[in-house]
Amino acid sequence: MKSLKIIVLAKQVPDTRNVGKDAMKADGTVNRAALPAIFNPEDLNALELALRIKDQLPETTITLLTMGPGRAADIIREGFFRGADDGILLSDRAFAGSDTLATSYALAQAIRKMGKFDLIIAGRQAIDGDTAQVGPQVAEKLKLPQITYVEEIVEISKSRIVAKRRLERGVETVAANLPLVLTANGTAPDCRSRNARLLMKYKHAKTVSEIQSANEDYLHLYNDRPYLNITEWSVNEIDHDPAQLGLNGSPTKVKKIENVVLQAKDSRIIPANDEGIEELMKELIDSHTIG
Amino acid sequence: MNNVFVYCESEEGIIAEVSLELLTKGRSLADMLNCRLEAVVAGVNLKDVEKQIMPFGVDVLHIAEDSRLDPYQTLPHASLLINLFKEEQPQIALMGATSTGRDLGPRVSSALHSGLTADCTGLEIGDHEDKKVNKVYENLLYQIRPAFGGNIIATIINPDHRPQMATVREGVMKKETRSAGYKGEVRMLDVNKYISPEDFVVKIIDRHIEKSKVNIKNAGIIVSGGYGVGSKENFNLLYELAEVIGAEVGASRAAVDAGFAGHERQIGQTGVTVRPKLYIACGISGQIQHRAGMEESAQIISINTDPDAPINSIADYVIVGDIAEVIPKMIKYYKKNTK
């Protein structure tokens, strides 16, 4: 059969790109509550790469896997609206405090439980940490090859992939047999927008925890339409070694967090008018700073 | 055993700048720890790397010469490091936060179950007391990086696992040789002992690498634009000013994300670190991740509509105004006064 089973790894992140003035608290730290939680941008590129494979090989199935708090179910819904077939939310206090290695371990164990797959696609990195570590570490944990920074899938079949990678100063095209792990670069095509039909269909998709706190009138929906149930796995659903999870399973620890007090320089205020700026330019020329 | 290792990137026998910067840092860490500095390089045409590497004070240089190791590929380079590190048990391993280092580092750290901190802006040695288990760890690597959340710097440690791994961007550490005649030992590795044929399952079928066109790292003057510049078109004002005064154009990540400027121009923790004699920040608020890449500039001018923008407090000159009005005036009066 000409179809693939694809797993897309996605994360919900605070939107660090729009840390506006109102998002800062008086003490200079970010007011996380004021930041919208978004689908990590490069994970959307990952989803698009998967959707393009599905365009080509229509029997393909795409399952999103995300780890996070309950509200990260938004990621699964967003994926449904854009064409993903299924989604799993991995959510448990036991995962709290995970560094990238513990995160990768949990994701890899969930993937093992998900059964046979042909391809895993993750975003290159998440904007809240920019580490770019989870994709390669998941690959290593599953003993699979990795192709990072992919911007285009040139060729795909049931058994083989040819992909173009974006490096600092150029591109590289590589070929390999499946299964393996890809990470999608921001230069890959933008994700298609939500599909109106899918939006209607999946609007009420919820995890068990969400259903429990939902309006009773709707409960029958989840029996009548099984596809509205988002699978939620706690730590008990995955085979695991507790020593590798969460804070305990994280080799890196935060020793301390320091607030940086800006050491105010004796700045000179230059009036933004003609005189002020001419004065400044003359000074910079005279001191040979410019010119 | 238990030494400081630096993975050196090479391209046709030339060692990458960032690797030489890390050798400099690695040397000073090794001095503090009273241990040796070791370097690993894998690729082809490595006859002369000894001359490039030893002067940085390298005590042992491991060379893996094999045509299959250049250009870089994940699995063979990862196997080489994983197996070498199992033998040598380094306490610290450093690599560049380049497309190579960021592909390789996580793979190696996962296999060795050792922590890895990306994009460090500082590396120091210090102790740590874990009060919960009443244990004191001596001489740990402090991996310092800005943390998401305002003006916050985090110090990350890796108390129980080795090697303590970190990646660092180009330009963060200063490059300085130890002595021209520094004598270290060269060890030629038997590549097949470390790498297996299965490591070559990914085939490179085509490669186009260009010489980097943008050279912001070595520019004397940088005109840098942020999200406040507003659009790609408005960025042309910055190019114009740069052209007139002989500067390069840089950008904040918000400006790069918005598509106003290319990635290679990003300055900051996850971009390039620069130390020009003059840095003109146009419509940049000055978040810590940005400042990490420019605060050592000799002089800073900030042009910002917000008198309270954080960047203003580290600027020598503050122009409170709209870049669309201020920059044309700068161009005009520069021209007028240099004729």
Ligand SMILES: Cc1cc2nc3c(=O)[nH]c(=O)nc-3n(C[C@H](O)[C@H](O)[C@H](O)COP(=O)(O)OP(=O)(O)OC[C@H]3O[C@@H](n4cnc5c(N)ncnc54)[C@H](O)[C@@H]3O)c2cc1C
């Ligand atoms: C893990 C991580 C890594 C990061 N790495 C980097 C990095 O390497 N480099 C980097 O830069 N950032 C980095 N960031 C992002 C950083 O936190 C800030 O979000 C970013 O630097 C903000 O860019 P900005 O100052 O251009 O935008 P903003 O913060 O939006 O500031 C825009 C400024 O423009 C001013 N302005 C608006 N209109 C005008 C006008 N017409 N004329 C003049 N001024 C005007 C505003 O007053 C404001 O001060 C990173 C973040 C994270 C989480």
